[in-house]
Amino acid sequence: MRTLKKxxxxxxxxxxxxxxxxxYAYGPMAGLVMAFQQFEPLSGFFKSEFVGFDNFRYVxxxxxxxxxxxxxxxxxxxxxxxxxxxPLILALLLNEVTRKWFSGFIQSAIFLxxxxxxxxxxxxxxxxxxxxxxxxxxxxxxxxxxxxxxxxNDWFRGIVIGSDVWKGMGYNMIxxxxxxxxxxxxxxxxxxxxxxxxxxxxxxxxxxxxxxxxILLGVxxxxxxxxxxxxxxxxxxxxxxxxxxxxxDTFVYRLGMFSQQFGPAAAIGLFKSVISLGLVSITYYxxxxxxxxxxx
Amino acid sequence: xxxxxxxxxxxLLSLSASAITACSSQGNDKGNTSTSKPxxxxxxxxxxxxxxxxxxxxxxxxxxxxxxxxxxDSRTPKGITPDQNAYFKDLKEMMNIDVKYKWTVPSSQFEQxxxxxxxxxxxxxxxxxxxxxxxxxxxxxxxxxxxxxxxQYASPTLKKYMESDGGFAMKTYNADGKQLAIPAFExxxxxxxxxxxxxxxxxxxxxQAPTTIDELEKVAEAFVKNDPDQNKQNDTYGISLQKTLFFxxxxxxxxxxxxxxxxxIGDAQTAWIKxxxxxxxxxxxxxxxxxxxxxxxSWYQNGILNKEFALKDENxxxxxxxxxxxxxxxxxxxxxxxxxxxxxDKDPKxxxxxxxxxxxxxxxxxxxxxxxxxxxxxxxxxxxxxxxxIKMINFYIEMGNKQYLEKNKAENGYVYNWFNxxxxxxxxxxxxxxxxxxxxxAKQTEITLDDENYKNxxxxxxxxxxxxxxNTKDASKGVNWGQYYSRAAKDGGWGTxxxxxxxxxxxxxxFYGLPTKTQVEKGAQLDKLMQESFTKIIMGASIDEFxxxxxxxxxxxGDDITAEVNAWYGEQAKN
Numbered sequence: 007m008r009t010l011k012k013x014x015x016x017x018x019x020x021x022x023x024x025x026x027x028x029x030y031a032y033g034p035m036a037g038l039v040m041a042f043q044q045f046e047p048l049s050g051f052f053k054s055e056f057v058g059f060d061n062f063r064y065v066x067x068x069x070x071x072x073x074x075x076x077x078x079x080x081x082x083x084x085x086x087x088x089x090x091x092x093p094l095i096l097a098l099l100l101n102e103v104t105r106k107w108f109s110g111f112i113q114s115a116i117f118l119x120x121x122x123x124x125x126x127x128x129x130x131x132x133x134x135x136x137x138x139x140x141x142x143x144x145x146x147x148x149x150x151x152x153x154x155x156x157x158x159n160d161w162f163r164g165i166v167i168g169s170d171v172w173k174g175m176g177y178n179m180i181x182x183x184x185x186x187x188x189x190x191x192x193x194x195x196x197x198x199x200x201x202x203x204x205x206x207x208x209x210x211x212x213x214x215x216x217x218x219x220x221i222l223l224g225v226x227x228x229x230x231x232x233x234x235x236x237x238x239x240x241x242x243x244x245x246x247x248x249x250x251x252x253x254x255d256t257f258v259y260r261l262g263m264f265s266q267q268f269g270p271a272a273a274i275g276l277f278k279s280v281i282s283l284g285l286v287s288i289t290y291y292x293x294x295x296x297x298x299x300x301x302x
Numbered sequence: 303x304x305x306x307x308x309x310x311x312x313x314l315l316s317l318s319a320s321a322i323t324a325c326s327s328q329g330n331d332k333g334n335t336s337t338s339k340p341x342x343x344x345x346x347x348x349x350x351x352x353x354x355x356x357x358x359x360x361x362x363x364x365x366x367x368x369x370x371x372x373x374x375d376s377r378t379p380k381g382i383t384p385d386q387n388a389y390f391k392d393l394k395e396m397m398n399i400d401v402k403y404k405w406t407v408p409s410s411q412f413e414q415x416x417x418x419x420x421x422x423x424x425x426x427x428x429x430x431x432x433x434x435x436x437x438x439x440x441x442x443x444x445x446x447x448x449x450x451x452x453x454q455y456a457s458p459t460l461k462k463y464m465e466s467d468g469g470f471a472m473k474t475y476n477a478d479g480k481q482l483a484i485p486a487f488e489x490x491x492x493x494x495x496x497x498x499x500x501x502x503x504x505x506x507x508x509x510q511a512p513t514t515i516d517e518l519e520k521v522a523e524a525f526v527k528n529d530p531d532q533n534k535q536n537d538t539y540g541i542s543l544q545k546t547l548f549f550x551x552x553x554x555x556x557x558x559x560x561x562x563x564x565x566x567i568g569d570a571q572t573a574w575i576k577x578x579x580x581x582x583x584x585x586x587x588x589x590x591x592x593x594x595x596x597x598x599x600s601w602y603q604n605g606i607l608n609k610e611f612a613l614k615d616e617n618x619x620x621x622x623x624x625x626x627x628x629x630x631x632x633x634x635x636x637x638x639x640x641x642x643x644x645x646x647d648k649d650p651k652x653x654x655x656x657x658x659x660x661x662x663x664x665x666x667x668x669x670x671x672x673x674x675x676x677x678x679x680x681x682x683x684x685x686x687x688x689x690x691x692i693k694m695i696n697f698y699i700e701m702g703n704k705q706y707l708e709k710n711k712a713e714n715g716y717v718y719n720w721f722n723x724x725x726x727x728x729x730x731x732x733x734x735x736x737x738x739x740x741x742x743x744a745k746q747t748e749i750t751l752d753d754e755n756y757k758n759x760x761x762x763x764x765x766x767x768x769x770x771x772x773n774t775k776d777a778s779k780g781v782n783w784g785q786y787y788s789r790a791a792k793d794g795g796w797g798t799x800x801x802x803x804x805x806x807x808x809x810x811x812x813f814y815g816l817p818t819k820t821q822v823e824k825g826a827q828l829d830k831l832m833q834e835s836f837t838k839i840i841m842g843a844s845i846d847e848f849x850x851x852x853x854x855x856x857x858x859x860g861d862d863i864t865a866e867v868n869a870w871y872g873e874q875a876k877n
Binding site: 046047048049050068069132136137154156157244245246248249260261262263264265266267268 | 413414417418420421422423438439441442444545609610612613823824825826827829830833834837838841854858
């Protein structure tokens with residue numbers, strides 16, 4: 007109590023954040039009631055009919071649901087792994103660059119696509135990989151047959167994952183670089199005295215040094231495991247690649263927006279959140295057990 | 303312990319706070335509609351008899367939303383936005399009505415945006431609805447009863463239009479004696495599919511316009527391989543195609559019709575045809591569709607169709623037409639008006655003709671709906687002045703009269719296709735055709751007709767005489783040709799359509815009721831199934847995929863829809 011009195015200003019500063027969270031994150035949760043209703047928007051929550059778990063039964067019985075769930079998981083897992091691996095490698099390499107201006111330039115260049123929206127980048131990617139685009143131009147130049155990347159299920163998924171990693175890797179890279187810079191320099195000096203080369207230094211100092219950050223990034227991305235990138239896929243896909251690229255979010259979007267089946271759409275949304283919550287809890291617990299890692 | 307209690311209090315307080323805000327915003331909505339209802343309005347109508355063209359004493363504001371295409375007329379001032387449409391100035395002057403847009407979006411996004419508006423319950427006063435959305439809003443009791451407003455305020459001309467089909471379309475949108483919408487219905491033959499083909503390319507290659515599918519294939523192959531535009535480059539393909547297979551334009555409805563297949567009228571849902579014994583069958587799953595698909599597949603393989611059609615939307619398809627990359631497209635009578643006129647202006651050698659669609663042996667029958675009413679106008683139940691919508695319809699029809707001709711021009715900022723609610727003379731195109739041809743044949747310099755059709759007829763007459771005389775003082779060759787060739791030329795869009803109508807070369811889509819329950823619920827799913835299966839087959843999947851598609855279509859709701867549609871059909875037969 008005494009501490010609260012002493013620090014009440016600090017607690018006061020917390021208040022706007024708490025209120026905003028309650029209004030924007032917890033308030034809308036009331037809307038989840040939709041998942042158990044035959045929801046008619048103009049009648050609202052109070053007059054719509056309650057149908058129990060009918061919406062869930064309906065959704066799980068839809069023939070596409072399994073495919074959609076599988077696509078979501080596979081795309082998300084690849085994105086998660088690459089989002090840790092690629093920026094890590096980049097950060098380690100950049101850390102060895104001694105010329106400051108060059109390192110800065112590369113960082114900015116890699117970070118840049120992070121700031122562009124998928125509306126712009128999606129169009130760019132489609133053009134790049136179209137039949138008359140530069141990628142196919144290059145392929146035919148070196149003697150390959152042109153490939154219809156955007157209309158082929160196998161290629162499309164790869165392009166979705168690749169382009170998303172390319173767009174977002176700058177962000178994680180900067181976070182990791184910051185963590186690397188934060189490692190005590192005397193450790194490296196001591197290692198050098200003991201005769202450790204660059205490789206050994208990375209393995210025994212850098213990696214263990216930034217492992218909390220790696221785990222944090224991993225836990226955070228697990229929370230979004232069922233977000234395989236709605237906006238990106240919505241802009242880039244077409245009926246030919248529904249089979250390999252239709253994810254939960256695009257599915258919900260079509261279900262909610264075009265068929266106006268709000269109940270089932272909300273049911274999938276709730277399903278997704280429950281799974282995500284479970285996954286985060288498991289990883290968080292595992293991280294705590296394995297690495298004694300805690301956020302709070 | 304104390305800490306815990308405070309936390310709990312904060313949580314409770316903020317939860318109840320959010321509950322209160324949620325409630326109060328709803329309360330506000332209701333408050334607005336009830337309190338601000340003008341009390342003068344009711345008194346006024348009692349004193350003065352209703353005048354279809356009368357001016358409100360106090361300004362009346364109605365809200366609308368709009369999905370818009372760019373202005374069709376190239377003479378429209380550049381950069382004009384929908385709320386600057388000059389029609390609104392006149393509307394204000396004549397009736398004291400202010401139109402406020404809640405939002406405007408390009409038409410390609412309208413459907414989504416409107417769904418969102420429906421989901422949030424944030425709807426404007428005047429609603430432009432397709433039958434599906436009409437059905438949904440009707441079910442939720444959101445539509446104002448227009449019976450009285452129509453009785454009292456509809457102008458004689460509007461009433462004449464609505465009665466021109468025996469009051470049939472109006473009746474469709476009447477529920478329990480309440481008129482819930484005014485249908486914007488038109489001559490159903492406006493949907494007739496034609497084959498549009500580059501005549502100059504045919505001439506360059508010494509070919510005839512095709513009358514059978516085989517001939518069409520030969521012509522299309524020649525258009526791919528033999529450099530029809532003679533620019534010494536291999537840059538053309540045969541038949542235009544875009545990702546939405548059944549659509550309002552640049553699609554393959556007509557091509558399927560050529561095989562005796564009648565899959566859809568353009569809304570991605572199935573069409574319904576008679577099978578002889580007074581039952582309706584879904585055209586989308588008949589064996590003829592399979593034949594047509596396998597032909598499309600072989601055309602895809604040998605380059606007659608664009609390899610990346612599945613990535614092209616209608617805008618990209620139009621670009622190919624206007625930039626001279628493709629010389630054959632299936633479509634309706636209006637193509638010359640847009641986009642073929644753009645091609646004519648770009649390439650002075652370009653020449654397009656319309657022919658009846660080729661079939662397996664000789665010209666084929668085109669699918670024509672029983673009723674063409676893609677949209678209806680309804681009024682939000684919360685709207686203060688439902689009759690304002692009727693008055694606005696009167697206003698638009700009135701603007702067609704001779705006295706407004708000079709003022710009401712694209713270059714003055716009048717964009718007709720941005721004005722809603724807009725009801726046409728259902729026989730408008732036919733009137734234009736007969737009146738313009740009468741005047742042309744008699745070598746008149748003025749048209750004689752003098753009613754609300756004047757402007758439409760006079761515009762086409764002027765464009766026609768200018769085009770025939772090679773006069774491009776007021777509009778480009780393409781604009782003049784487009785107006786003339788779509789509506790008035792005897793071998794043009796409507797001219798060819800009339801011949802098809804007279805010779806009976808059409809098959810009817812027999813279902814014209816409102817969407818059935820299962821159609822509303824499962825329609826989008828079935829649509830996705832069709833797009834996915836058909837696109838894959840065209841791009842090379844096994845043709846047997848079609849049989850799988852048929853089985854899934856039936857089990858995913860198609861059988862239910864068939865039963866519902868036939869129940870409706872039985873009802874119709876009794877009446």
